[in-house]
Amino acid sequence: MWFFSDEDRMLQQSVRQMAKADLAPRIEALDHEEGFNREAFRKMGELGLLGIIVPEADGGSGLGAVAATIAMEEMGAVDASTTLSYLAHLILCVNQIAKNGSSEQKSRYLPRLISGEWLGGMGMSEPEAGSDALGMKTRAVLKGDHYVLNGTKTWITNGPVGDVFYCYAKTGEGRKDVSTFIVDRGMKGFSTGKKFSKMGMRASPTGELVFDQCEVPVANRVGAEGASVSMLMRNLDLERVTIAGISLGVARAAIETATRYAKERKQFGKPIGAFQQIQERLAEASAWYEACRALTYSAAKMWDEGLLAGREASMSAARAKLQSAQMATQVCLDAIQILGGYGYTREFPVERYMRDAKLMEIGAGTNEVLRIIIAKQMLGEAADAGKPF
Amino acid sequence: MSFQNTPMQQEVRELARRFAQKELLPFVEQDERDERFRPELIGRLGELGLTGVPVPEEYGGAGMGYQEYIAVIEELAAVNTGYAISVAVTGLAQMCLTLFGSEEQKRKYIPRLASGQGIGAFALSEASSGSDAGSLRTTARLDGDHYVVNGTKLWITQGDLAETIILMARTGGPGPKGVSAFILEKGTPGFRTGKREKKMGWNTSHTYELVFENARIPAANLIGKEGDGFKVALRALDNGRITIGAAALGISRAALEVAVNHAKEREQFGKPISEFQGVSFMLADMATQLDAARLMVQRAAALKDEKLPFSTEAAMAKVFATDSAMKITTDAVQILGGSGYTQDFPVERYMREAKVMQIVEGTNQIQRLVIGRALTQK
Ligand SMILES: Cc1cc2nc3c(=O)[nH]c(=O)nc-3n(C[C@H](O)[C@H](O)[C@H](O)COP(=O)(O)OP(=O)(O)OC[C@H]3O[C@@H](n4cnc5c(N)ncnc54)[C@H](O)[C@@H]3O)c2cc1C
Ligand SMILES: Cc1cc2nc3c(=O)[nH]c(=O)nc-3n(C[C@H](O)[C@H](O)[C@H](O)COP(=O)(O)OP(=O)(O)OC[C@H]3O[C@@H](n4cnc5c(N)ncnc54)[C@H](O)[C@@H]3O)c2cc1C
Numbered sequence: 038m039w040f041f042s043d044e045d046r047m048l049q050q051s052v053r054q055m056a057k058a059d060l061a062p063r064i065e066a067l068d069h070e071e072g073f074n075r076e077a078f079r080k081m082g083e084l085g086l087l088g089i090i091v092p093e094a095d096g097g098s099g100l101g102a103v104a105a106t107i108a109m110e111e112m113g114a115v116d117a118s119t120t121l122s123y124l125a126h127l128i129l130c131v132n133q134i135a136k137n138g139s140s141e142q143k144s145r146y147l148p149r150l151i152s153g154e155w156l157g158g159m160g161m162s163e164p165e166a167g168s169d170a171l172g173m174k175t176r177a178v179l180k181g182d183h184y185v186l187n188g189t190k191t192w193i194t195n196g197p198v199g200d201v202f203y204c205y206a207k208t209g210e211g212r213k214d215v216s217t218f219i220v221d222r223g224m225k226g227f228s229t230g231k232k233f234s235k236m237g238m239r240a241s242p243t244g245e246l247v248f249d250q251c252e253v254p255v256a257n258r259v260g261a262e263g264a265s266v267s268m269l270m271r272n273l274d275l276e277r278v279t280i281a282g283i284s285l286g287v288a289r290a291a292i293e294t295a296t297r298y299a300k301e302r303k304q305f306g307k308p309i310g311a312f313q314q315i316q317e318r319l320a321e322a323s324a325w326y327e328a329c330r331a332l333t334y335s336a337a338k339m340w341d342e343g344l345l346a347g348r349e350a351s352m353s354a355a356r357a358k359l360q361s362a363q364m365a366t367q368v369c370l371d372a373i374q375i376l377g378g379y380g381y382t383r384e385f386p387v388e389r390y391m392r393d394a395k396l397m398e399i400g401a402g403t404n405e406v407l408r409i410i411i412a413k414q415m416l417g418e419a420a421d422a423g424k425p426f
Numbered sequence: 427m428s429f430q431n432t433p434m435q436q437e438v439r440e441l442a443r444r445f446a447q448k449e450l451l452p453f454v455e456q457d458e459r460d461e462r463f464r465p466e467l468i469g470r471l472g473e474l475g476l477t478g479v480p481v482p483e484e485y486g487g488a489g490m491g492y493q494e495y496i497a498v499i500e501e502l503a504a505v506n507t508g509y510a511i512s513v514a515v516t517g518l519a520q521m522c523l524t525l526f527g528s529e530e531q532k533r534k535y536i537p538r539l540a541s542g543q544g545i546g547a548f549a550l551s552e553a554s555s556g557s558d559a560g561s562l563r564t565t566a567r568l569d570g571d572h573y574v575v576n577g578t579k580l581w582i583t584q585g586d587l588a589e590t591i592i593l594m595a596r597t598g599g600p601g602p603k604g605v606s607a608f609i610l611e612k613g614t615p616g617f618r619t620g621k622r623e624k625k626m627g628w629n630t631s632h633t634y635e636l637v638f639e640n641a642r643i644p645a646a647n648l649i650g651k652e653g654d655g656f657k658v659a660l661r662a663l664d665n666g667r668i669t670i671g672a673a674a675l676g677i678s679r680a681a682l683e684v685a686v687n688h689a690k691e692r693e694q695f696g697k698p699i700s701e702f703q704g705v706s707f708m709l710a711d712m713a714t715q716l717d718a719a720r721l722m723v724q725r726a727a728a729l730k731d732e733k734l735p736f737s738t739e740a741a742m743a744k745v746f747a748t749d750s751a752m753k754i755t756t757d758a759v760q761i762l763g764g765s766g767y768t769q770d771f772p773v774e775r776y777m778r779e780a781k782v783m784q785i786v787e788g789t790n791q792i793q794r795l796v797i798g799r800a801l802t803q804k
Contacts, residue, residue, distance in 0.1 A: 167763050169694040192764040236759075236767055236774035243768075304558035314791040370752065373626075373781055377556050377789060378581045381626055381782050382633075388626035388781075395756070395777070399763055405704035 038334045041103070048104055052111040055084060060116035067118070067240035068389055073198055074119050074240060075156070078126070082153025087127060091135040095143055096151050101341035102275060106282035106333060113286025117393035118240035120283050121400075125194035125241075126150070128276050130157030130203045134219065137259050137268050142219060146201060158195035160204035160220075160246045161269070163188065168406050170205075171266070175248060177206040177216060179262075182255050184208075184218065186248035189230065196244030197232045204246065205265060213266045217259040226251030237392030274351050276401050277358035278340060281333040284361035284397045288326050291365075291372035291390045295319060298376050298385075315375055322368040329364045333357040352414040359407040362397035369394045431497070438494045441474055442501035450506040454630070458775060461629040463508055465545060465587050468516075472542015477513055481520050486537035492665075492727035496672035503676025507779050508630030510676060512545065514669035515583045519546030522592045522607060522662045526650045535590050535609060547588035548666075549579040549610070549636055550659050556581075557792050559594070560602030560656055564638060566595035568645065573597070573608065575641040578620065585634035586619045588612060593636075593643075594659050597652045605655035609647040616641030627778025664737045666787045667744040668730065671723040674744075674751035674783050678716045681751075681758035681776045685709060688762050688771075705761055712754045719747035738800040741793040748783040748790060755780040 041049070059077045067074055081087050090105050091097020098104075105127065112120040131150050134142060134157075149155040166172040175188025186206055193202070200222050208216040220227055230245030260268060296319060299310035309315050336353040339345045345353055369391035373380035380387050398404050413420040431439065449467055457464070471477050479495040481487020488494070495517070503510035520539050523532055538544035555562045564577025575595055585591065591610040598604030610617065620635030649658055686709060689700035699705045722743040729736035755777040759766035766773045784790045 162764065165693075167694065169696075172694065172696075192768075234769040236769065236778070238767075303554075304556065305561075306558075312791070314794065366756070370756075370781065374784060374789070374791075377785055378551065381628075381785055382581075383624040383626070391781070392626070392778070395759060395774075396767055398760060399767055403763060404760065405702070408704065 038330070040334075040338060041107075044100075045103060045107055048100070049107050049111055051084060052086065052108050055080060055086075056112045056115040060112060060119055064116040064118065064240060065383075065386070065389075069239075069383075071234060071239045071242075073122070073242050074116070075198065077119055078123075078153040078156060080153075081123065082151065086123070087153055088131060088135075088147070088151035089127065090132055091147065091151065095135050096147050097135065102278055102337040103334060103341055105279045106337045109279050109282030110286040110289070113283035114290040115286075116240065117283055117287050117390070118238045120286065121238050121241040121396070122156075122195050124276070124280055124283065125159060126157045128279055129159030129194075129272065130201060132275070133159070133203050133217075133268070133272055134259070136272075137217070138219075139259075141256065142259065146219065150201065155200040156195055156198060157201045157203065158193055158199040160190035160193050160196075160202050162190060162192050164191050167192075168403060170269070171212045171215065173205060173207060173215070175204075175206040177208050177218060177253070179208075179255070183252045184255065184258065186218065186220075186226070186251040186253055188248050190246040192233065192243055193246050194241055194243055196229050196246055197242040199229075202246060203259070205269060206248075208262050214263045215265040215269065216262050217265045217268070218253045219257045219259060220246070220248075220251070220253055224251060224253060236395065237389065238396050239392075270351070273402065274354040275340065277354040277407075278333065278336050280397065280401045281329070281336075281357045281361035284358075284365035284394065285326070285330055285333060287390050287394050287397075288322070288329075288361075288365040288368045291369045291387055291394075292319070292322050292326060294385065294387055295322070295372040295375040298379075309375070318371045318375060322371055325364045326368065329357070329361040333361055348414050352411055355402065355407040355410040358397075358401065359404055359411070362394075363404065365394040365397050366391070434490065435494050435497055438476070438479065438490065439497040439501055442476055442498040443504075445471065445474060445476070446502050446505035446509075450502070450509055454506045455769070455772070455775075457506075457508075457630045458627075459629075463512070463584070463587065463630050463632055467509065468512060468542050468545055470542070471509070471513065472540075477516060477542035478520060478536075478540025480517070481524060481536060481540045485524070485532055486540040487520070491731035492668060493724065493731055496668060496675075496723060496727050499669050499672040500676040500679070503673040504680040506630055507628060507673055507677060510673045511628070511631050512584055514666065514673065515548055516546035516588075517669060518548045518662050518666050519588075519590055519592045521665050522548070522649060522658050523609070525661055526607070526654065526658045527609075531609060531647070531649065539590060544589040545584055545587045547582055547585050547591040548662065549582045549585065549591050549593045551581050552578060553580045557789055559659065560605065561600070562594060562596060562605060564593075564595040566597050566606060566608065566643070568597070571645045572642040573645060573648070575608075575616070575638040575643055577638050579636040579638075581623060582634050582636050584632050585636045586622070586632055591636075592649070592658075592662075594655045597655075602656035603653050605659075606652045607649040607655040607658040608643050609649060610641075610643055614641050614643060626781065627775060628782050663787055664740055665730070667740040667793070668723060668726045668736075670783055670787045671719070671726065671740070671743040671747035674747040674780070675716065675720055675723055677776045677779055678712075678719065678747075678751045678754040681755045681773055682709070682712050682716055684771065684773055685712065685758040685761040688765075699761070708757050708761060712757055715750040715754060719743070719750045722746050738797055741788070741796045744787065745790045745793040745797070748780070751780040751783055752777075
């Protein structure tokens with residue numbers, strides 16, 4: 038983007054190199070086997086990527102949403118799975134501890150999360166509460182110096198492999214009585230349950246977190262009891278801006294592959310790029326991608342500059358995420374089409390891009406939920422007559 | 427065209443549906459993961475008379491029409507597209523023989539395929555010629571009473587399993603007019619299968635490279651005369667398009683069913699998600715597209731059964747039904763949310779399967795080319 042600083046551009050280059058060296062060689066096999074590139078996280082730790090948006094005082098790199106989105110796009114263009122795991126670690130866990138944690142919590146968790154020694158995740162969704170996150174049923178009850186948690190979180194990125202989870206649970210009867218707990222692997226009554234096999238993002242392990250009379254010290258509660266909803270929502274906004282970066286990366290890779298292919302592949306004696314049906318798909322892809330890129334990075338930039346607050350920020354994050362996700366899915370489908378029979382085989386990466394891209398329309402707020410957020414902001418009370426939230 | 431199935435159509439549909447539920451459903455997810463096809467099930471389909479539906483009775487077929495045939499394909503595809511495609515591809519081989527084979531060739535090869543005792547394949551595509559099939563490079567040179575074949579075919583569905591393969595190879599000069607069609611038997615010296623393709627989906631269906639190194643095919647196995655090959659292939663594909671459309675209906679219908687059930691059962695914000703317009707409108711569009719696709723596929727089949735021109739209508743049906751299948755299956759994943767993205771539910775498989783239908787038997791771009799030309803070059 039034209040407004041990237043020199044620092045942003047340097048970051049872009051170094052992430053691009055890391056992705057090429059540490060992610061690219063392994064992703065095909067990991068995707069197939071449903072493995073996980075744990076080693077990449079140590080590498081990211083060395084490069085300072087795991088604390089990229091954490092203030093320097095807390096051991097991070099002190100950069101912002103633009104930088105994080107750049108990292109997502111560059112890694113996403115090579116290996117969306119590891120990038121999704123990175124997002125869960127960085128945005129959903131590390132950043133939340135840095136933003137909302139006490140100084141003890143920060144000093145206990147951040148150094149090892151930022152170095153890559155520990156892997157983080159976030160537990161919000163439950164079997165009965167996906168879009169309706171505040172309908173969560175996991176309960177935390179105070180008993181002396183600890184809370185007792187009961188319930189199950191599901192579809193948790195890094196669940197099967199993570200060490201530290203930033204988890205939400207109800208501490209009262211109301212929808213907004215939500216508190217946050219930092220849960221370590223190894224705590225009594227905590228286990229990671231089933232691991233999911235998925236269509237895509239297969240090298241990003243997704244699983245359940247199970248709390249069965251799980252004892253979490255009071256010292257691991259983040260913020261005041263019942264005060265987590267606004268922190269949760271604010272973080273979702275940041276997640277949406279930055280995850281849009283993954284959509285951008287995947288789409289860019291698909292467009293590049295399809296463009297190269299359309300120049301090289303000949304049918305009927307000419308490059309298939311000579312056919313207007315192919316030109317149309319590529320031109321639309323490129324225009325939509327650039328529009329999403331502008332939308333996403335300007336949302337990130339405004340976030341960093343503090344130009345957007347509250348609902349405005351939510352709306353701009355939702356717009357960027359909604360469009361980028363739809364764009365990525367469509368562009369990847371088209372890339373397969375442009376590669377024809379080859380595109381459908383695993384000899385080329387576009388089929389993986391497509392399988393990965395579809396998640397973007399579901400995770401971090403489905404298309405439908407994002408449309409509601411945007412429409413509510415546009416329509417005010419008129420939109421609430423239906424009252425989904 | 428009637429909107430009611432005839433009793434006969436209803437009967438074959440039921441037969442295929444029961445077979446699919448009983449024999450295909452129990453293994454589909456595991457076999458998709460293991461990339462496994464069970465050829466013995468084709469024998470079972472044959473016993474039910476479902477492997478030669480539109481083939482004349484004198485060659486061992488059921489002697490029915492395309493309207494019955496598409497019902498069978500749809501029902502199989504609704505459970506496991508691998509078997510729908512298998513039946514359709516064997517059907518393509520049968521079609522080439524029925525339309526262009528000599529009486530002897532028909533009697534020798536069709537009955538085993540029509541009865542499900544043997545599997546058929548159709549080998550046209552090559553690495554450098556997919557859409558532009560007329561530029562294929564595999565050669566067949568007459569040498570005494572045999573043709574000697576050299577070259578490599580790519581992406582051949584069940585090329586490893588087939589006992590009878592319709593092979594297109596070049597006997598003459600460049601371009602479509604130099605292509606001839608042959609009947610290739612499994613086990614022919616000089617012919618072997620090469621690598622198996624790893625694919626995004628459709629993994630119960632085997633996709634193979636076929637390699638010819640001085641393979642010797644008896645001259646008696648030439649279909650029609652030299653230079654007829656491209657015509658044979660195109661005519662067969664005209665018919666094949668209807669069956670791909672029918673397979674698309676099958677997965678679309680399956681996806682819609684799962685999505686409707688989920689939307690009724692899944693509650694968020696205290697009510698079934700089907701009560702949100704964001705979901706119910708998606709369902710409405712899915713159903714509308716499926717119905718339109720169904721009418722188009724049925725029309726193409728009915729025209730064929732009535733021996734009227736159907737080529738353009740088949741192309742339109744193929745494009746619309748497969749584009750709709752892509753959209754319907756993608757939306758089904760969306761309606762199932764996180765669950766839809768996992769392999770605990772079948773919709774992600776449907777989505778992966780839909781994509782290939784926009785590519786095979788003439789890509790949807792090529793169909794548009796065909797339709798556009800028909801409109802403007804009359
Ligand atoms: C790979 C993967 C990784 C994930 N990682 C995490 C993670 O790390 N942490 C975490 O907490 N969660 C995670 N999730 C969960 C994810 O956030 C949820 O899947 C998502 O919020 C959707 O919830 P759901 O799956 O329950 O779908 P549902 O909420 O059941 O939605 C089903 C359908 O109904 C629609 N719908 C729902 N409500 C409305 C409405 N009011 N109006 C219109 N339409 C509506 C939805 O848009 C969707 O189409 C992950 C999911 C996946 C698949
Ligand atoms: C799973 C699978 C099974 C298959 N089974 C068989 C089989 O059994 N037998 C067989 O012979 N083949 C089979 N095929 C091959 C299939 O028929 C070809 O993949 C298809 O014809 C497209 O050819 P291509 O892949 O070479 O794409 P290309 O022809 O290279 O096309 C690439 C892109 O260019 C577009 N394009 C090409 N020409 C034009 C044009 N003139 N105008 C506009 N756009 C154009 C195409 O639409 C496509 O988007 C199979 C393929 C797959 C993936």
